[in-house]
Amino acid sequence: MKKKKMQMKTKFFIFFCYIVIFCFSYSFSAASKASSNDEVSALLSIKSGLVDPLNSLHDWKLDADHCNWTGIKCNTDGMVENLDLSHKNLSGIVSNDIQSLQNLTSLNLCCNAFSSLFPKSIVNLTTLNILDVSQNFFIGEFPLGFGKALKLASLNVSSNEFNGSIPLDIGNATSLEMLDLRGSFFEGSIPKSFGNLNKLKFLGLSGNNLTGKIPGELGKLSSLEYMIVGYNEFEGEIPSEFGNLTSLKYLDLAVSNLGGEIPNELGNLKVLDTLFLYNNNFEGRIPSQIGNITSLQFLDFSDNNLLGKIPDEISLLKNLKLLNFMGNRLSGFVPSGIGNLHQLEVLELWNNSLSGPLPSNLGENSPLQWLDVSSNSLSGEIPVTLCSKGNLTKLILFNNAFSGPIPSSLSTCSSLVRVRIHNNLLSGKVPVGLGKLEKLQRLELANNSLTGEIPDDIPSSVSLSFIDLSRNKLHSSLPSTILSISNLQVFIVSHNSLVGKIPDQFQDSP
Ligand SMILES: *[C@@H]1O[C@H](CO)[C@@H](O)[C@H](O)[C@H]1NC(C)=O
Ligand SMILES: *[C@@H]1O[C@H](CO)[C@@H](O)[C@H](O)[C@H]1NC(C)=O
Numbered sequence: 001m002k003k004k005k006m007q008m009k010t011k012f013f014i015f016f017c018y019i020v021i022f023c024f025s026y027s028f029s030a031a032s033k034a035s036s037n038d039e040v041s042a043l044l045s046i047k048s049g050l051v052d053p054l055n056s057l058h059d060w061k062l063d064a065d066h067c068n069w070t071g072i073k074c075n076t077d078g079m080v081e082n083l084d085l086s087h088k089n090l091s092g093i094v095s096n097d098i099q100s101l102q103n104l105t106s107l108n109l110c111c112n113a114f115s116s117l118f119p120k121s122i123v124n125l126t127t128l129n130i131l132d133v134s135q136n137f138f139i140g141e142f143p144l145g146f147g148k149a150l151k152l153a154s155l156n157v158s159s160n161e162f163n164g165s166i167p168l169d170i171g172n173a174t175s176l177e178m179l180d181l182r183g184s185f186f187e188g189s190i191p192k193s194f195g196n197l198n199k200l201k202f203l204g205l206s207g208n209n210l211t212g213k214i215p216g217e218l219g220k221l222s223s224l225e226y227m228i229v230g231y232n233e234f235e236g237e238i239p240s241e242f243g244n245l246t247s248l249k250y251l252d253l254a255v256s257n258l259g260g261e262i263p264n265e266l267g268n269l270k271v272l273d274t275l276f277l278y279n280n281n282f283e284g285r286i287p288s289q290i291g292n293i294t295s296l297q298f299l300d301f302s303d304n305n306l307l308g309k310i311p312d313e314i315s316l317l318k319n320l321k322l323l324n325f326m327g328n329r330l331s332g333f334v335p336s337g338i339g340n341l342h343q344l345e346v347l348e349l350w351n352n353s354l355s356g357p358l359p360s361n362l363g364e365n366s367p368l369q370w371l372d373v374s375s376n377s378l379s380g381e382i383p384v385t386l387c388s389k390g391n392l393t394k395l396i397l398f399n400n401a402f403s404g405p406i407p408s409s410l411s412t413c414s415s416l417v418r419v420r421i422h423n424n425l426l427s428g429k430v431p432v433g434l435g436k437l438e439k440l441q442r443l444e445l446a447n448n449s450l451t452g453e454i455p456d457d458i459p460s461s462v463s464l465s466f467i468d469l470s471r472n473k474l475h476s477s478l479p480s481t482i483l484s485i486s487n488l489q490v491f492i493v494s495h496n497s498l499v500g501k502i503p504d505q506f507q508d509s510p
């Protein structure tokens with residue numbers, strides 16, 4: 001009896017549960033149907049604002065389920081989750097009705113032709129995880145309000161025509177891992193609040209009209225790996241707090257009107273592989289602490305006002321591929337240890353006041369491609385090892401005091417494209433074989449003390465277009481075959497001891 005009562009009770013309870021679940025799920029599906037209809041009308045309203053020259057949205061029609069429309073992906077509730085309208089040549093207006101897509105997590109409008117104002121209501125899409133509006137021509141201000149988008153992890157606004165200041169409240173969107181605002185006309189200074197974005201890995205602000213000081217608060221971005229901030233009009237110095245950016249791999253502050261000394265603290269950036277500070281007003285010495293960044297591969301301090309010696313510690317940067325200090329006021333010797341950098345491909349030290357010899361083993365152990373140390377006061381012999389690995393394309397040593405012979409090893413360096421070693425004190429003969437180098441286009445040996453004859457292979461070159469041998473002590477007659485060089489545009493041999501007539505068209509032709 002008791003048992004039966006219990007069973008009855010249980011059955012009734014189960015029945016009750018069914019009703020509850022039924023009612024609940026009915027009301028749930030009705031609600032979701034209603035808002036899904038809202039979404040359909042929002043999408044059609046969005047479509048009506050667009051100019052769609054490729055008719056990409058031809059299937060945005062009521063006779064098909066909108067979850068199946070081009071560019072749309074729904075979640076399991078049938079609500080629009082992804083809207084991808086990228087690469088469709090769309091223009092026109094993005095309707096503020098976009099805010100009706102209440103479950104949108106990813107919106108991609110990248111790579112279209114929008115040149116309108118940006119819909120302010122987008123900031124109401126607080127469910128967004130990814131927003132990409134890059135590569136358009138959107139104008140006007142970028143809306144305030146994304147500080148509420150607490151799930152926003154990736155915001156790519158790059159390559160647009162936004163103006164006005166960067167919205168301060170982006171610093172409240174603390175889920176951001178990627179923030180790319182490069183290539184617009186943003187003005188004003190970098191918000192200090194960006195220092196709160198402690199998950200940020202990528203910060204791109206380059207190519208805007210940003211001014212003011214770079215806030216030291218950015219030094220708090222402990223997850224930051226890429227900071228690309230150059231091509232702006234800042235003032236002041238690099239904050240020493242940048243030495244706290246222990247995850248930083250890539251720092252680009254080029255062309256941004258910064259000055260002062262390069263902070264020693266940058267030496268703490270243990271995983272940095274790229275440091276671009278070129279074309280600023282940095283002064284003082286290059287900190288020896290740079291030698292602590294042993295992960296560095298690309299180091300460019302060119303076009304600043306740096307003084308003093310190149311620190312010997314540079315030779316500790318065993319992974320260095322590019323070293324560019326050109327266009328400064330550096331003096332003293334080139335550290336001999338640079339010859340032991342096994343990865344070095346590009347060495348540009350031109351337009352400084354460097355003296356002494358180049359490391360005698362330069363190029364012996366590294367795939368050296370470009371060497372430009374022109375316009376210094378360098379002396380000694382040209383290292384014979386420059387092309388040991390067979391990679392040298394540009395050898396540019398002009399306006400120095402190099403002496404001794406042109407190494408004969410250069411005449412078997414088949415990668416060479418340019419040899420510009422004029423205005424030095426080089427002596428001896430022009431090595432035999434340069435004319436056989438199939439890629440060599442420019443050969444500038446003028447204003448040295450070269451003697452002997454012009455080797456026969458030069459007139460038989462198939463590649464040379466510019467030859468300047470003037471102001472040397474070359475003698476012998478001019479090879480008559482010089483006229484047969486197919487690509488030759490300029491051939492200058494004046495001020496030598498040549499006998500014979502020089503064809504007029506090769507004197508100073510353009
Ligand atoms: C989506 O489209 C495919 C064919 O393109 C069709 O097989 C499928 O039934 C459609 N789904 C819905 C829910 O309309
Ligand atoms: C998209 O537009 C650009 C410029 O308006 C045009 O050059 C290009 O051909 C267009 N692409 C297509 C696929 O029509």
Ligand SMILES: *[C@@H]1O[C@H](CO)[C@@H](O)[C@H](O)[C@H]1NC(C)=O
Nearest residue numbers: 075076077079102103104127
């Ligand atoms: C979709 O959005 C509505 C309204 O914001 C919300 O109530 C619902 O929980 C969301 N659904 C999902 C799956 O996120």
Ligand SMILES: *[C@@H]1O[C@H](CO)[C@@H](O)[C@H](O)[C@H]1NC(C)=O
Nearest residue numbers: 096099120121122123124145
């Ligand atoms: C965001 O939504 C609220 C509430 O619906 C509305 O009052 C407000 O105008 C919206 N914001 C924008 C920028 O459209």
Ligand SMILES: *[C@@H]1O[C@H](CO)[C@@H](O)[C@H](O)[C@H]1NC(C)=O
Nearest residue numbers: 110134135156158178180202
């Ligand atoms: C942002 O978008 C541009 C163009 O679409 C792309 O080149 C760039 O890599 C994106 N930024 C990041 C950090 O992925």
Ligand SMILES: *[C@@H]1O[C@H](CO)[C@@H](O)[C@H](O)[C@H]1NC(C)=O
Nearest residue numbers: 139140141162163164165187
């Ligand atoms: C930004 O651009 C818009 C549209 O071109 C213009 O009306 C507005 O004055 C500009 N604002 C600023 C601060 O330059």
Ligand SMILES: *[C@@H]1O[C@H](CO)[C@@H](O)[C@H](O)[C@H]1NC(C)=O
Nearest residue numbers: 147167168169170171172193
């Ligand atoms: C960021 O969030 C804080 C706390 O919610 C709020 O006080 C502040 O006003 C927000 N900042 C901006 C610029 O909106």
Ligand SMILES: *[C@@H]1O[C@H](CO)[C@@H](O)[C@H](O)[C@H]1NC(C)=O
Nearest residue numbers: 185187207208209210231232
């Ligand atoms: C913004 O920068 C661009 C190029 O960097 C420059 O042509 C333009 O004049 C600047 N605009 C303002 C308002 O400073």
Ligand SMILES: *[C@@H]1O[C@H](CO)[C@@H](O)[C@H](O)[C@H]1NC(C)=O
Nearest residue numbers: 219220240241242243244265
């Ligand atoms: C960051 O760097 C500054 C200056 O170099 C230093 O004073 C400060 O203590 C550092 N902060 C943290 C949190 O490491």
Ligand SMILES: *[C@@H]1O[C@H](CO)[C@@H](O)[C@H](O)[C@H]1NC(C)=O
Nearest residue numbers: 267287288289290291292313
């Ligand atoms: C960093 O460099 C300085 C100067 O070259 C040196 O004295 C110091 O020991 C280095 N620190 C580390 C941690 O390597």
Ligand SMILES: *[C@@H]1O[C@H](CO)[C@@H](O)[C@H](O)[C@H]1NC(C)=O
Nearest residue numbers: 304305326327328329351352
């Ligand atoms: C060489 O550097 C100086 C500054 O040190 C600069 O004024 C000059 O324009 C540079 N010359 C070339 C050819 O770049």
Ligand SMILES: *[C@@H]1O[C@H](CO)[C@@H](O)[C@H](O)[C@H]1NC(C)=O
Nearest residue numbers: 345367368369389390391392
């Ligand atoms: C250097 O040249 C060698 C031989 O031509 C080639 O295998 C190698 O890839 C080159 N290295 C670089 C960094 O270009």
